[in-house]
Amino acid sequence: MSALKEKLGWRKVPPGGTISEAGSSALYKTGAWRSFKPVIDKAKCTKCLICWIYCPDMAVKRVNDGVEIDYEYCKGCGICAAECPVKAIRMEEE
Amino acid sequence: MKRIGLTGDEAIAYAAKQCDVDVVSAYPITPQTIIVEKYSEYVANGEVDTEFINVESEHSALSACIGASLTGARVFTATASQGLALMHELLYIASSLRCPIVMGIANRSLSAPLNIHGDHSDMMGSRDCGWIQIFAENAQEAYDWTIQAFRLSEDPEVLLPSSVNIDGFIISHSMEGVEVLEDEAVRAFLPPRSGACAVDPRRPSTIGPVALPDYYFEFKRQQAEVMKRVPVALERVCREFNRISGRRYGKFQSYGMDGARTAIICMGSAAGTARHVAKALRGKGERVGVVKLWLYRPFPVDELVRELEGLRSVVVMDRAISFGAPFGPLCSDLIGTIHGKLPKLKVLNAIYGLGGRDITEKDVEGLYREGLRMAEAKAPMVRVKYVGVRE
């Protein structure tokens, strides 16, 4: 998969705006929209994965020692912090 | 070929039945209801092999149609009035995603006040939505156009949705003798949809992504260009349909234009009244004609200029109001069409028939008389009048 190098003219853009590849949104970092950022307190985290389930943007990643936020896509909505049963996620102003 | 009695709504349903439609999703609304009612009867009786998706609104109906169309299915729906208004945002998505859906519309007024009768306000409110828009005069035309619309929409050069419009009640609920084709003839004329479809699990793709200021405009510019391919494709479709039916369609149909000084331009059932009056007046030596527009979008600009060249004046009949605009929608299109090309043509815009108000022979004769008077005038002029409304 590759991002478009040059800007296509109207004759060349694909009909209907359909992109001939799936998952192209991975090429575009969208974390800059965020004004608050979730920070996980590893000491409190029980690795229950509730934040991983609830994140609407799949920005909570599973890693070996629990979970981690992918700040390149996290929008800072705070759902993970609200759902964490042990209050291990704090929303910090950017 | 056989002749059977069908209302306008039934004629559209019968045509869709013969078109081997894969998916229908629709919601009932007067005066369109008979179309989907009849079609669901075909489904219940096992007369068609169609997935009928019941939904809770027109918004969902067209959403389901878009999804189905993107899988490569042949898709049909129908609506009217408030239903079309509720579909509004999806109309644009269907055309922008290039979904060749066919929709029957029994044109009806828009609320308020609530009124279930015929006028063109519904389609005119969505005239910029990127659909091919066809207006049929009677049940026969509704039948013929529905079949042709599938061929046109699914043409690989086109891939755009089409609406086939009939005047609510006046046509949708009036029974006429309709000549229907044999099932096999329709099947041969309209083979199953072919070519690549957008949704294909073997070739995953992204449909309906976001396009920001750096790309959106290019997509819209391309869409405007695709519309320009429609007239050529339409000619191809109509020529072939003529071969199997003996009936010849096109962008518009003219009557009495030979040597005419004035002519009525209109769409839908009013064309019958206009032709009838024109015939009587021509019998008395008056030089009057009729141009009945079948294809409203894309608007047949160049062809109309050629057709109107010999006229001194033209009467444009609008069964809708464009509030705050200088003219009714059809007249605005016409004036844009003739601007700079037919500078001497005088234009009378007649707004008529709202909410199902009858347009009588006397009304039409009055319009011809006024058109003929305007034809004598030296200077160019444009006039708007409301016909058949109480002062």
Ligand code: SF4
């Ligand atoms: S703040 Fe929202 S987007 Fe970011 S990780 Fe939490 S749930 Fe996901």
Ligand code: SF4
């Ligand atoms: S919800 Fe809270 S405790 Fe559960 S994994 Fe996420 S951060 Fe850890």
